[in-house]
Amino acid sequence: xxxxxxDGGMVQLSEPLDFRNFKLVLHADAGSKAQGWQGITLLxxxxxxxxxxxxxxxxxxxxxASWAQGYADMIAKAGEHGWIDPERNAIRAHxxxxxxxxxxx
Numbered sequence: 001x002x003x004x005x006x007d008g009g010m011v012q013l014s015e016p017l018d019f020r021n022f023k024l025v026l027h028a029d030a031g032s033k034a035q036g037w038q039g040i041t042l043l044x045x046x047x048x049x050x051x052x053x054x055x056x057x058x059x060x061x062x063x064x065a066s067w068a069q070g071y072a073d074m075i076a077k078a079g080e081h082g083w084i085d086p087e088r089n090a091i092r093a094h095x096x097x098x099x100x101x102x103x104x105x
Contacts, residue, residue: 001017001021001023002023003023003055003093005040016061017062024093024095025095027097045095048092049085049092050093051089052090053089055071
């Protein structure tokens with residue numbers, strides 16, 4: 001599962017059925033500060049916190065009970081590994097930087 005962040009505050013979900021991976025990708029035009037990406041907090045150049053409630057609202061997120069169950073299971077596993085910040089109700093995500101901006105896919 002990939003949270004893609006673009007310049008101007010645009011955020012979308014890619015690979016929504018990959019519940020084994022979770023990362024945030026900053027595209028080339030996206031600066032180092034969260035530019036109005038509500039629900040996303042950049043901790044440093046390597047890690048971010050993403051609101052658990054944000055992910056199901058993103059463009060690219062499938063509808064349906066099976067996706068919601070898979071996401072809930074992913075959150076539970078992340079909690080077992082200490083990747084959940086309960087105070088912020090957020091999941092830790094590794095940050096990657098995209099080599100080029102290709103726009104929304």
